[in-house]
Amino acid sequence: MSDQNTVQYEGPAGGWGSLRGITRIFGDEWPTPAVLDTLAHQNKPGGFMCTSCAWTKPANPNVVEFCENGAKATIWELTTRRCTPEFFEKHTLSELQGWTDHDLEHQGRLTHPMRYDRASDRYMPCSWQEAFSAIGTELKTLDPKSVIFYASGRASLETSYLYGLFARLYGNNNLPDSSNMCHETTSVCLKKVIGSPVGTSVYEDFSTCDAIFFFGQNTGSNSPRFLHPLQEAVKRGCRIVTFNPVRERGLEAMINPQSPTEMLTGHETPISCQYLQVKAGGDIAALMGLCKHVLDRHEKAQNEGRSVLDLDFIERHTSGFDAFLETLRATRWDEIEQNSGLTREALQAAGQVYVEAERAIGIYGMGLTQQVHGFDNIAMFVNLLLMKGNIGRDGTGISPVRGHSNVQGQRTVGISEKPELVPMDKLGQMFGFDPPMEKGMNTVEACEGMLKGTVKSFIGLGGNFLRAIPDTDVMEEAWTKMRLTVQIATKLNRSHLINGEVAYLLPCLGRTEEDMQASGPQTVTMEDTFSCIHGSIGRRKPASKHLLSEMAIVAGIAKATLAENPKVKWDEWLGDYGLVRDLIEQTYPEEFHDFNGRMFTPGGFYRGNSARERIWKTQSGRAEFTVPKELSAAGFADAAGRYRLITLRSNDQFNTTIYGYSDRLRGIEGTRDVLLINPDEMARNGLTEGQIVGLASDAEDGRDRFVGGLKVTPFNLPDGCLGGYYPELNVLVPLSHHDVESKTPASKAVPVRIVASG
């Protein structure tokens, strides 16, 4: 389909547009001159680590080592606006429920601990001691199995370690985190097929690879600093091939805002040499096509005595290759074309780039993980890489791009609902208790428990759970039936407006702010997407003198809840976070030896990855080829009038934090209430540009779900696919619509139909 008559952005990613994006926020949100000083230290050794994405922080940072969206995140945290008790006196929570996500967070930083008063439907200020002791009293009465300890992927390694310990001392493994809605598919799949739950590439691999395959990751918006190594790679001849239903500008071309010449001349670097607009949910088939082409070339080469496959690697390091070959041979090109929405020729051309590359990296994001057969998407990607030995060599690897700045690290230090992933014996010895061994609830299971009424309490360490999960309408209703809800947050969001019987909103320091404890100002640490650990020091004056650090809040609640235990020293740990790093080191000595000594290593210290060394901690002791269950990842059949809805992030949001209404890189301005659809599909449905329509669920559970008021916007998308924004469209995602293996909600191919707006 052509780009004509569709909304689009002609400029490159980066460039002047990104600077305008930052200054627009500056203009509106100008905090203090100190913000410039803070930005100057962003992502630098001795500075603080950006609160935006999990992209790595290089050892030799640029003078300005932040991007448009990292700057927005910092400025958003350093705002001079304050959301005070006076604000809550003026507004009931029922009234605030009518506000947009943007308007709620735009009130600025929360300043006081608040207790929800049901009679007046308002938050009232309270003391920290009152909050802790009321929460402790409630938790002591509740059955530990009915309490959820959620974490959004920002809290530091130190806080996360103690949060996990608190849940286990209390008596459960109910530790879902935002990863459950994000890269849980990765953690489950990579663990199964290569024996390590995280990516195998490191930053240096981007300097030596010959090809990069990109599936369903939007670098320009979600990890913009990644565009620099990509641009460098292209300049030295590396070829990039992208699979994405949307033509994302960042993967088409960029101008480096840090290069005066490029900025002045407008010279842009094309990023992808081939861009394949795969159908949403079409990646298993597309990858099968690539693999089929590799096999075909291999068989031809064999006639000439050459080899395309890395037969030695396959023989020595993998299992399951024969079954995979059989499936590959049995899968027909017409099935592949139909399921991927791509032609055989296009797939062969892409496959040829792979055949010719000596070293290839596979990158992916939510386009692969948030699918019903997301596991098979990733397993197929690994199959492709294994065919040519592209895991465990320099310049190669499987590389999921993680979301929140410490989401990977939270899992590393024990925030997991799966007890088998945590060294429980060791925790038991260190802290003198019997850790719970029963599997805890992940995000979807926690929601199911709330619907059934078995979950009675939710503690949220950051995030906006109620807005980020599927079936948001139904979940909001169930939420109010809980006994206790506690939210630890920096800014007001919708999850704070819908409360259990007893509810507290507890404001915390942000990562840019000074965290002063008994032993002096504290450092915290984070793990990036390449498994490198970095220290981070906040230097700004806290937004309010009533704020506590996340660590202090977790310790405060824990102390008020748990019985005395001489081995559990909340006050000492809170006084010196270095002691918590010692505990982490003791628990995970292999990865974290000399933790305190190494935390300021430029570029972070690498905690290692067995699969990178070609040590496969899988069931078979080898890397595993797998056969996908189906050719479509969507998990539902096509039907007349049924579309695959992709829920997208704009360039002007960080998850449910909506900075503004300019999705600059897609040319969509002024509103988020849009239905993106291609002109041919518009014509088929008799729709006109600007018309207002609705979307209804077309899931087979028969439940009514509806979102109205969407403006028809012509957009370059494959037939059968629609686009719109997350979180507004989460009402349409059924809770039961998730990856089969990991239960990650399948937000990237949601069955819907177009209806007249109500």
Ligand SMILES: Nc1nc2c(c(=O)[nH]1)N[C@H]1C(S)=C(S)[C@@H](COP(=O)(O)OP(=O)(O)OC[C@H]3O[C@@H](n4cnc5c(=O)[nH]c(N)nc54)[C@H](O)[C@@H]3O)O[C@H]1N2
């Ligand atoms: N500025 C900013 N940065 C962020 C975030 C943010 O919201 N804003 N969020 C953070 C978080 S938590 C995360 S997890 C990451 C998310 O970063 P990404 O992994 O990039 O996630 P999305 O933007 O949701 O979707 C990625 C891409 O998948 C494509 N896609 C959709 N369906 C399919 C499909 O079936 N196949 C393929 N091949 N592609 C598909 C979409 O068009 C989109 O370009 O970013 C992190 N960084």
Ligand SMILES: Nc1nc2c(c(=O)[nH]1)N[C@H]1C(S)=C(S)[C@@H](COP(=O)(O)OP(=O)(O)OC[C@H]3O[C@@H](n4cnc5c(=O)[nH]c(N)nc54)[C@H](O)[C@@H]3O)O[C@H]1N2
């Ligand atoms: N339909 C659909 N749904 C999705 C997705 C999708 O692509 N489509 N993506 C999913 C993904 S990948 C993710 S990760 C989840 C995101 O889910 P969450 O991580 O739960 O949500 P966020 O929007 O990142 O949380 C924003 C809130 O975090 C709080 N906050 C910010 N900084 C701090 C801090 O330093 N400390 C504390 N304590 N609080 C802080 C602020 O109050 C802010 O309002 O959403 C998921 N939901």
Ligand SMILES: [Mo]
């Ligand atoms: Mo995420």
